[in-house]
Amino acid sequence: MATTQAIGAIPAPTKPWVKRPLQRVPSLALGVTALLLAGLIVEVTPLKGKLGYFIVFVPLVTTLQYLLARMRASRKVAEDVLVSSLMWTAAFFVFLPTASILATTVTKGLQGLRFSIFTDTMVSASFTDPIEMGGLLHALLGTAYLILLSVIISVPLGILTALYLTEIKGPGSGFIQFIVQAMSGVPSVIAGLFVFSAVILTTPIKASSLTGSFALAILMVPTVTRTSQEVLVLIPNDLREAGLALGATQWKTVALVVVPAARSGLITAVILGVARIAGETAPLLFVLGGTDALNQNPFNGFNSGLPLYIWKGFLIGLPESVQRAWTGILVLLILVLVLFTIARIFGPKKG
Amino acid sequence: MSNTLPVQRKISTKPRPSDVAFRGIVTSFGFINLAILTLIGAFLLFRGFEVFRVEGFSFLTDQRWELTEESGVSSGNIGIGAMLVGTLLAALVALIVALPVSVLTALMLNFYAPIWIRNFFVTVIDLMAAFPSILFGLWGFFVLMPSAEYWAMLLNRYLGWFPVFQVDQPFFTRSPFIAGLVLAIMIIPIITSVSREVFSQAPLDRIQAAYSLGANKWSMIKAVVLPFGANGVVGGAMLGLGRAFGETVAVYTVLNLVYSINLQVLFGAGGNVASHIVTRWGEAGEYEVKALLAAGFVLFLLTLLVNFMADWVVKRTVRKGR
Numbered sequence: 316m317a318t319t320q321a322i323g324a325i326p327a328p329t330k331p332w333v334k335r336p337l338q339r340v341p342s343l344a345l346g347v348t349a350l351l352l353a354g355l356i357v358e359v360t361p362l363k364g365k366l367g368y369f370i371v372f373v374p375l376v377t378t379l380q381y382l383l384a385r386m387r388a389s390r391k392v393a394e395d396v397l398v399s400s401l402m403w404t405a406a407f408f409v410f411l412p413t414a415s416i417l418a419t420t421v422t423k424g425l426q427g428l429r430f431s432i433f434t435d436t437m438v439s440a441s442f443t444d445p446i447e448m449g450g451l452l453h454a455l456l457g458t459a460y461l462i463l464l465s466v467i468i469s470v471p472l473g474i475l476t477a478l479y480l481t482e483i484k485g486p487g488s489g490f491i492q493f494i495v496q497a498m499s500g501v502p503s504v505i506a507g508l509f510v511f512s513a514v515i516l517t518t519p520i521k522a523s524s525l526t527g528s529f530a531l532a533i534l535m536v537p538t539v540t541r542t543s544q545e546v547l548v549l550i551p552n553d554l555r556e557a558g559l560a561l562g563a564t565q566w567k568t569v570a571l572v573v574v575p576a577a578r579s580g581l582i583t584a585v586i587l588g589v590a591r592i593a594g595e596t597a598p599l600l601f602v603l604g605g606t607d608a609l610n611q612n613p614f615n616g617f618n619s620g621l622p623l624y625i626w627k628g629f630l631i632g633l634p635e636s637v638q639r640a641w642t643g644i645l646v647l648l649i650l651v652l653v654l655f656t657i658a659r660i661f662g663p664k665k666g
Numbered sequence: 667m668s669n670t671l672p673v674q675r676k677i678s679t680k681p682r683p684s685d686v687a688f689r690g691i692v693t694s695f696g697f698i699n700l701a702i703l704t705l706i707g708a709f710l711l712f713r714g715f716e717v718f719r720v721e722g723f724s725f726l727t728d729q730r731w732e733l734t735e736e737s738g739v740s741s742g743n744i745g746i747g748a749m750l751v752g753t754l755l756a757a758l759v760a761l762i763v764a765l766p767v768s769v770l771t772a773l774m775l776n777f778y779a780p781i782w783i784r785n786f787f788v789t790v791i792d793l794m795a796a797f798p799s800i801l802f803g804l805w806g807f808f809v810l811m812p813s814a815e816y817w818a819m820l821l822n823r824y825l826g827w828f829p830v831f832q833v834d835q836p837f838f839t840r841s842p843f844i845a846g847l848v849l850a851i852m853i854i855p856i857i858t859s860v861s862r863e864v865f866s867q868a869p870l871d872r873i874q875a876a877y878s879l880g881a882n883k884w885s886m887i888k889a890v891v892l893p894f895g896a897n898g899v900v901g902g903a904m905l906g907l908g909r910a911f912g913e914t915v916a917v918y919t920v921l922n923l924v925y926s927i928n929l930q931v932l933f934g935a936g937g938n939v940a941s942h943i944v945t946r947w948g949e950a951g952e953y954e955v956k957a958l959l960a961a962g963f964v965l966f967l968l969t970l971l972v973n974f975m976a977d978w979v980v981k982r983t984v985r986k987g988r
């Protein structure tokens with residue numbers, strides 16, 4: 316009989332770690348108790364509203380969970396429960412602002428989103444006019460110029476620096492790594508001040524999209540370098556050695572083997588760099604000039620950009636101009652999110 | 667029957683000309699970064715030098731920003747003392763709020779969360795890092811500030827006996843506290859990702875040893891992960907601090923610039939070097955522009971110092987881990 320059982324029935328796998336409904340009762344009871352208690356405390360004390368409720372509820376749940384675990388198990392287990400409860404609270408506080416920022420931008424921005432804002436400029440309208448008048452075409456074109464020129468300047472510099480750090484590994488590479496790290500910490504306002512003092516004060520070049528992109532390129536280079544570097548490091552050494560063993564020079568190996576192998580990652584690096592600078596505001600205040608009219612020449616004359624348009628709308632501070640700012644932010648956010656999504660799809664998959 | 671061997675090819679380890687050129691070009695591009703960083707410091711110092719010479723050391727300590735203009739030559743009692751202290755104060759508030767939240771989140775993501783929650787939160791954190799700072803500024807002004815003012819009032823009313831939460835007058839709008847909260851949200855992504863990075867490098871054998879000795883997750887973290895990652899967390903915190911020092915537009919919207927040192931975090935008066943530069947820029951005369959560039963130089967040195975220290979601390983951890 317024992318033999319037939321051994322052949323016939325496969326015992327259902329037991330999962331001792333899965334909680335049975337009965338075991339969930341104390342946790343549920345705890346949650347309900349905390350809810351009721353929090354309600355009571357909010358009623359009695361002068362704390363008001365959803366926020367007051369929240370302020371009472373979170374520490375209450377944490378404390379009750381700790382006490383429950385303390386009653387049922389050892390101090391170590393209770394500590395673990397306490398800390399994990401704190402961790403979930405912390406994670407909630409990371410999630411909350413992000414959700415709030417996204418929700419605010421979408422709800423406020425959508426109210427001013429019209430097709431006409433993409434075809435008109437502010438040259439014949441004032442920021443305080445109703446949203447139907449004028450648009451942000453000039454700012455969009457300005458941002459497009461800024462992105463294009465910054466990419467042209469910073470991508471060769473960033474990728475070649477990454478190649479220096481991963482392929483040449485010269486005696487100075489540790490130092491350059493250090494410098495790139497330091498450059499990524501340069502505040503954006505400093506980049507603007509630098510271009511102002513080094514280009515606009517020193518040379519006859521006046522503020523234009525070009526000077527704006529100088530400042531943005533300084534901010535973009537470290538992002539491009541570090542992301543490219545991460546990708547290039549992942550390229551297996553076998554590929555480089557195979558190239559060299561076939562008699563290729565290092566130059567040919569890098570150009571025909573390493574870089575093509577890392578192509579999608581390098582594109583991601585560029586996209587992340589663009590996402591980093593697309594919304595930079597502070598440097599543009601010094602080196603872009605700012606205008607309400609369409610300027611199709613990126614090398615001559617003041618130009619605009621989405622961040623400047625938003626900034627101006629915010630500073631004026633009247634309902635119509637603030638509405639323009641939110642709509643501008645929504646357009647900027649959509650641009651950044653699209654770039655972000657593309658970078659995620661094509662980016663290197665991290666373990 | 668010829669007895670001659672084929673002539674041996676000359677073997678040389680000398681790099682080909684194309685490689686020499688390649689190495690030269692790539693190396694010089696690598697060093698352009700150094701040139702840029704040096705030039706930033708050099709130009710700001712060069713333009714602001716006159717101010718440093720005229721004002722002397724009091725440029726760093728003087729709280730006033732008063733310019734007088736007489737016969738085309740302007741000079742004044744100007745200094746960024748209040749602005750520097752305000753920058754440090756807001757960044758400190760940001761760090762105190764952001765550090766525990768970031769470290770706890772990093773621990774949760776690495777050791778407690780199921781995979782789907784981890785993936786979700788990694789996206790959330792990356793997204794936060796990608797938001798433009800002007801978005802934080804507008805959100806901080808229109809959404810966070812009204813409620814943060816109320817929190818500040820509550821803190822002052824119930825915890826006012828605690829010196830940090832005291833104010834002389836009940837004016838809570840645009841305080842260093844609110845600026846610090848906005849900055850905290852902005853530096854959470856960087857501290858969290860650096861912390862996750864170092865925590866994930868904690869040696870697996872030690873983690874498993876802790877578990878096999880009967881440790882639960884928190885005991886294991888206390889015994890293995892935190893001692894291992896402490897330096898990295900400090901480094902991440904300093905990177906965040908550097909970011910908080912240099913942030914401009916997001917602070918500008920939620921901070922009331924006042925030219926005297928205020929150490930009451932809840933009181934609506936503060937200072938910030940970067941916002942100060944932006945505020946004064948529009949109407950600045952020649953001498954004041956130089957003074958603002960000098961202030962920029964000080965800010966540049968400050969962030970550079972913090973970043974160097976952060977880099978050093980993080981590197982030390984990574985080396986220890988190998």
